[in-house]
Amino acid sequence: MSNTNKLAVNFCGVDFKNPLIPASGAFGYGREFEHFYPLSTLGGISVKGTTGTKRNGNLPPRIAETPSGMLNSVGLQNPGVDHFIKIELPNLKTKDTVIIANIAGSTADEYREIAEKLDKTDVDMIEVNISCPNVKAGGAAFGVTCEGAASITKIVRAATSKPVMMKLSPNVTNIAEIAKAVEAEGADAVSLINTLLGMRIDIKTRRPILHNNVGGLSGPAVFPVAVRMVWQVANAVNIPVCGMGGISRWEDVVEMMMAGAKTIQIGAALFANPMAPVEIIEGLEKYVSDNNLNSLQDIVGTVKPW
Amino acid sequence: MKYTQGKYLILSKKTLAKEIYDLTILCPDVAAAAKPGQFVNVKADGFMLRRPISICSIDKNKGTLRIIFEVRGEGTKAMSQLAEGSMIDIVAPLGGRGFKLEQYETAVIIGGGIGNPPMLAVAEKFGANGTVISGFRNAAAVILQDDFKATGAETILCTDDGSAGRKGFVTDALKEVLETKKPDIIYACGPDVMLRRIIEIAKANGIKCQVSLEERMGCGVGACLVCACRTIRNGDEYYAHVCKDGPVFNAEEVLFDE
Ligand SMILES: Cc1cc2nc3c(=O)[nH]c(=O)nc-3n(C[C@H](O)[C@H](O)[C@H](O)COP(=O)(O)OP(=O)(O)OC[C@H]3O[C@@H](n4cnc5c(N)ncnc54)[C@H](O)[C@@H]3O)c2cc1C
Ligand SMILES: Cc1cc2nc3c(=O)[nH]c(=O)nc-3n(C[C@H](O)[C@H](O)[C@H](O)COP(=O)(O)O)c2cc1C
Ligand code: FES
Numbered sequence: 291m292s293n294t295n296k297l298a299v300n301f302c303g304v305d306f307k308n309p310l311i312p313a314s315g316a317f318g319y320g321r322e323f324e325h326f327y328p329l330s331t332l333g334g335i336s337v338k339g340t341t342g343t344k345r346n347g348n349l350p351p352r353i354a355e356t357p358s359g360m361l362n363s364v365g366l367q368n369p370g371v372d373h374f375i376k377i378e379l380p381n382l383k384t385k386d387t388v389i390i391a392n393i394a395g396s397t398a399d400e401y402r403e404i405a406e407k408l409d410k411t412d413v414d415m416i417e418v419n420i421s422c423p424n425v426k427a428g429g430a431a432f433g434v435t436c437e438g439a440a441s442i443t444k445i446v447r448a449a450t451s452k453p454v455m456m457k458l459s460p461n462v463t464n465i466a467e468i469a470k471a472v473e474a475e476g477a478d479a480v481s482l483i484n485t486l487l488g489m490r491i492d493i494k495t496r497r498p499i500l501h502n503n504v505g506g507l508s509g510p511a512v513f514p515v516a517v518r519m520v521w522q523v524a525n526a527v528n529i530p531v532c533g534m535g536g537i538s539r540w541e542d543v544v545e546m547m548m549a550g551a552k553t554i555q556i557g558a559a560l561f562a563n564p565m566a567p568v569e570i571i572e573g574l575e576k577y578v579s580d581n582n583l584n585s586l587q588d589i590v591g592t593v594k595p596w
Numbered sequence: 597m598k599y600t601q602g603k604y605l606i607l608s609k610k611t612l613a614k615e616i617y618d619l620t621i622l623c624p625d626v627a628a629a630a631k632p633g634q635f636v637n638v639k640a641d642g643f644m645l646r647r648p649i650s651i652c653s654i655d656k657n658k659g660t661l662r663i664i665f666e667v668r669g670e671g672t673k674a675m676s677q678l679a680e681g682s683m684i685d686i687v688a689p690l691g692g693r694g695f696k697l698e699q700y701e702t703a704v705i706i707g708g709g710i711g712n713p714p715m716l717a718v719a720e721k722f723g724a725n726g727t728v729i730s731g732f733r734n735a736a737a738v739i740l741q742d743d744f745k746a747t748g749a750e751t752i753l754c755t756d757d758g759s760a761g762r763k764g765f766v767t768d769a770l771k772e773v774l775e776t777k778k779p780d781i782i783y784a785c786g787p788d789v790m791l792r793r794i795i796e797i798a799k800a801n802g803i804k805c806q807v808s809l810e811e812r813m814g815c816g817v818g819a820c821l822v823c824a825c826r827t828i829r830n831g832d833e834y835y836a837h838v839c840k841d842g843p844v845f846n847a848e849e850v851l852f853d854e
Binding site for chain 2: 320325338355358359367508563
């Protein structure tokens with residue numbers, strides 16, 4: 291990597307050419323977005339959440355629009371970790387970008403099993419979803435208590451020597467405490483936020499729009515909540531933070547980095563504007579040069595609280 | 597499937613019926629790639645999610661596409677404000693599977709309500725070898741009859757209340773047509789209840805059938821997995837994705853809710 295690249299960042303030992311990562315679940319395995327730009331444009335890719343065996347996901351409808359956001363209740367539809375390793379990963383590894391496997395399980399054993407399998411591959415990082423609000427027996431049960439979050443971190447940590455990033459749920463009273471708990475068990479990084487649990491009702495039919503009744507809120511509507519949580523977590527732990535939730539423009543990335551994020555992910559905004567990553571990278575390049583920064587990383591955590 | 601995102605010129609805008617708009621868009625690259633049954637994903641000003649609208653007709657020589665939409669809610673309301681001469685932001689052409697037309701010679705082509713527009717591109721392929729059955733609520737909602745006639749197809753118009761054409765459902769007309777004709781295939785787009793009955797009739801008569809489905813969408817390209825619909829694949833139930841695996845499905849693949 292060229293050391294003149296001012297957007298570059300080393301994030302828990304992995305070199306990213308820029309801090310921009312499409313978020314898990316919004317980008318599949320990248321294939322569909324290659325129509326818009328080469329995947330090498332991106333700092334990294336967090337792929338669709340992978341479980342031990344294939345899952346069909348929840349019944350449709352799985353999406354509801356909200357003011358400045360959306361609810362989803364996909365329910366981790368995915369072809370399973372073996373398919374990911376055999377078919378998707380070899381293709382992704384040719385794309386000259388960092389590949390982050392995002393994993394989820396219903397039991398601690400499932401997390402262990404997936405992490406052990408991924409440990410033997412050339413995936414660059416593992417992001418551990420303990421915060422999916424859409425699966426009954428799913429990760430969220432672990433993500434909402436310090437004990438649960440710590441136990442999954444410990445199990446995955448023991449199963450792999452890859453960098454481990456724990457993905458935190460915003461549906462908790464004190465997210466900084468959860469972050470400290472996963473740090474204590476050896477997490478290399480944290481990413482946040484996953485979606486906020488929400489609901490919409492069709493007033494004509496009195497039916498929830500989502501067949502799952504409830505789903506996860508994301509998009510610009512959650513941005514201020516995400517910035518606040520990233521700020522609280524960055525102040526509470528020494529491991530690096532990957533910030534996400536509602537990012538849609540380069541200005542949002544700068545704001546999230548000032549709050550304390552070293553890298554960022556972008557999800558729902560890709561649906562309205564699939565070109566957003568390219569536009570954001572251009573915006574960040576201009577920002578760095580307008581402000582005479584040596585590195586975009588110089589702004590991380592520089593918010594000046596009152 | 598090869599698609600792009602871009603802003604394209606609206607060459608003309610017409611009002612076809614109350615709250616039903618007809619746009620012709622100049623988009624040579626999209627028109628060159630587009631196939632009947634595919635759709636465009638339209639940015640509605642002020643909204644998070646794009647609105648999927650079927651391609652109604654494709655003119656590869658002029659490099660234009662025609663789309664027709666009805667105002668159903670806030671997003672289509674915003675789209676109805678788009679003026680002739682302004683730009684429309686679309687991701688297109690989308691849909692991994694449109695209508696398969698090549699191997700068939702004769703067809704019955706059925707549209708229900710706002711499911712009629714995508715059937716025009718199909719009718720244009722079959723010409724006089726097509727029979728078009730269109731159904732609407734009432735005379736005020738009727739659209740596209742001159743366009744269907746211009747393809748050379750035999751056309752049958754049905755309304756629920758008999759205020760235009762014959763009174764009754766498209767399925768009644770279909771049964772009558774099948775008494776004298778045995779088409780190679782039936783194509784249909786419209787409400788689920790209508791598609792379900794058409795599939796039953798096609799099955800009972802041993803005729804192939806393809807239907808275009810609707811589901812709420814996020815990305816429109818196959819990445820987010822929100823647009824799931826229940827199908828049968830290799831004997832197992834599989835949640836296919838309308839945007840990438842469809843929007844057109846073979847009748848025998850589709851599972852409807854009980
Ligand atoms: C493949 C496909 C082709 C279509 N072709 C046409 C067409 O040619 N002409 C036409 O008038 N309509 C068509 N529709 C339906 C059209 O997309 C919806 O009427 C429109 O999205 C409603 O948006 P709204 O903002 O007015 O309604 P709202 O109810 O306010 O929309 C809220 C959300 O629900 C979604 N939504 C609501 N109804 C539908 C629906 N029936 N299908 C999918 N998403 C929906 C919207 O996109 C939006 O995300 C098609 C749908 C699909 C899936
Ligand atoms: C359709 C959809 C599917 C998602 N699937 C996953 C998933 O499989 N695993 C996961 O960790 N997060 C998943 N998420 C959450 C996102 O990765 C992200 O945390 C969240 O959407 C907030 O970012 P955003 O506001 O930019 O979308 C999903 C989000 C969306 C919109
Ligand atoms: S809308 Fe995203 S997969 Fe179909």
